[in-house]
Amino acid sequence: MSILEAVIIAIVEGLTEFIPVSSTGHMIIASAIMGINKDEFTKLFEVCIQLGAILAVVVLYWKKFFDFTRLQFYIRLIFAVLPALILGYLLGDYIDAALENPMVVAIMLVLGGIVLLFVDKWFNKPEIDSEEKISYFQAIRIGLFQCLALLPGVSRSAATIIGGMQQKMTRSAAAEFSFFLAVPTMAAATGYKILKHHELLTSNPDNWKLLAIGNVVAFIVAMLAIKFFIGALKKYGFKMWGYYRIVVGLIIIGVLAAGYTLEV
Template sequence: MSILEAIIIAIVEGVTEFIPVSSTGHMIIASSLMGINKDEFTKLFEVCIQLGAILAVVVLYWKKFFNFGKPQFYLKLFLGVLPALILGYLLGDVIDGLLERPEVVGITLLLGGIVLLYVDKWFNAPTIKSDEEMDYFKAIRIGLFQCLALVPGVSRSAATIIGGMQQKLTRHAAAEFSFFLAVPTMAAATGYKLLKHRDLILGSAENIKLLVIGNIVAFIVAMLAIRFFIGALQKFGFKMWGYYRIVVGIIILGAFFMGYQMEA
């Protein structure tokens, strides 16, 4: 992987991580179009640049994350992330196997897009305007929705935002809690990968350089993407993202069935 390729993949990650379109599906498309060899480091890179993206959430919402006078916020995050951590640990090998199958990503993108076309109609009577009004049981239920994102292509943000809206959160409140929940979820997943493959990273100065550049780019782009998404969600709802997912899903499935090799 060259520096330019690393920058492009990091841009894709930063743009798509927090909007309901599946960063996994988009990185598959981007890397395939550039002809990047999906070796062990490339797969690790696509996971580890999530650190830059989640740092953007911490910086943008620093008052939430460093308000130690309200420990209930941290408890809600812990309860919300717990189901995905447990299930991810138990089904790690199965999930890794699904990541190798681009047709799975295409199908989940397509089906998820159809769901997003109707979400605004299904959950149109919210009563909770912020995570502070949400109880601990709702945090757990949203965490159960997040487990759906263990299937590649589902989109973690889509699953958690829909889960939040199903629990009577407004679109804005559901989106923000989805951002908050991403921090411990993705930090745990990335930290595990970094620890597991530390020799692969530390054994090469080039790999370290690519990871540093990738995380910086993902951080900057994610900051811009989060701001854009909140505004677009308030104004347009989910339908535009639903149509977009359907198109991308069809592209991936079409390429797969035509024999085009898209390495996940």
């Protein structure tokens, strides 16, 4: 992986992490187009730079993250993150195999897009306008929705926001809780991946540099993308993202069906 390729993937991550289009799916497609998707370091890179984008949430919402008088805030995050951590650990090898398949991503983009076309109609009577009003059991249920994002192409943000709306949260409140939940989720995923594949970093010191560059770029781009997404979600809902996912997914399916490998 070159520095340019690392920057491109990081920009894709920063732009897509917080919108319901699947950042992982988009990074897989981008790396496939550049012909580096089979490289083991690329797979590690695509997971680890998500932490950079997620840290943008900590900066933008630092008052909540570092208000240690709000113990229940942290307890809710712990309850919500547990399902994905447990399932991700148990199904790690199957998830890694799915990450190699652009067709899986394309199909999930289309299916997820269809769901997004109807979400605003399904959950149109919100009662909760703040994460402080959800119970621990509701946090766990939202965490169960997050498990759907273990499949590449599903979108972690979409799954958790829909999970929040299913628990009667407003779109904006569900989006904010989705952002908060991303922090421990991606921190744990990044730490686990680095421990599991540390030889990829120790064997080539340049890979540390690429990870650092990727995280910084993803962080900067995500800072800009978060506020855009919250505004767009309040104004337009999910439908436009649903159409986007369907179009992109069908294009990828068509390209793959025509015999192309998405590699340049």
